[in-house]
Amino acid sequence: MARVVDIHPVDPQPRLVSQVADVLREGGLIAYPTDSGYALGCRCGQRDGTERIRQIRRLDAKHHFTLVCASFAQMGQLVRIDNSAFRAIKAATPGPYTFILPATEEVPRRLAHPKKKTVGVRIPESRTVHAILDELGEPLLSSTLILPGDDGPLTQGWQVDEAVGHAVDLVVDAEDVPAEPTTVVDFSAGYPEVARVGAGDPEPFS
Known part of the structure; x- marks a missing residue:
């Protein structure tokens, strides 16, 4: 079972945040709370x-993984954002949004x-997530x-531990988090489309 x-x-x-980052640096998989579950x-x-x-969620190759970022500057290293998208995304971050954008060469091709050669990116509001990202010093590959x-x-x-504790290395427990996932906005066609x-x-974005 996973450590909690x-x-x-x-x-x-x-x-404790340092312990979580150590598990990630050692190649571990964590389950952690965000501002959208x-x-x-x-x-x-x-x-x-x-x-x-992929195995836990039974995802196919077309699934968009999300790169969770600590800042807008970090996000800009991972995806290409044109001027029109820049203003809209900047105004909505941090927050419960995931944006699908063309990936830069910084993103491993398999992700x-x-x-489309696109990837999802987001900047959450959660203090817990930001603490982990700051300690880790890099974006986190993530999936709701x-x-x-x-x-x-x-x-x-406790639900997470019971459901996937056997399949992850560590569960970060915090107060109950919202049950609603992020709103996904796809900019891959050059304009925003709420997916x-x-x-x-x-x-x-409508």
Whole structure:
């Protein structure tokens, strides 16, 4: 079973955050709380972690993984953002949105959509996530923890531990998180298209 680490959602304990980052650096897969439900995460270069996420969620090769970033500047290193998209995305971050954009060469080819060469990116509001990202020093490859057959993500640490504790290396427990996934906005065609309505207001991109 996975190790469970109880991190304070408002004032994350540096010692525990460091332990989470160490698991990630060692190639581990974690389940962690975000501002839009629990997610699975590993380092971007960790091929084994990517495959473990696919197995847990039963994802095909067309699934858009998300790169969770600490800042807009970090996001800009991973995807190409034109001027019109820049203003709209900048205004909506941090927040419960995932943006699909053309990937740069910084993104491993296997993580991008096989045909579109795009990838999802987001900047969450969660203090816990930002603490982990700051300690890790790089983006986190992530996928919302929606199990096969479920409509929404898991929201409580004990649920996550029971459901996937056997399949991940560490579960970050915090206060209950929202059950609504992010709103997904696809810019791959050069204009915004709302691909999924979730926690973020879709109106600015409609």
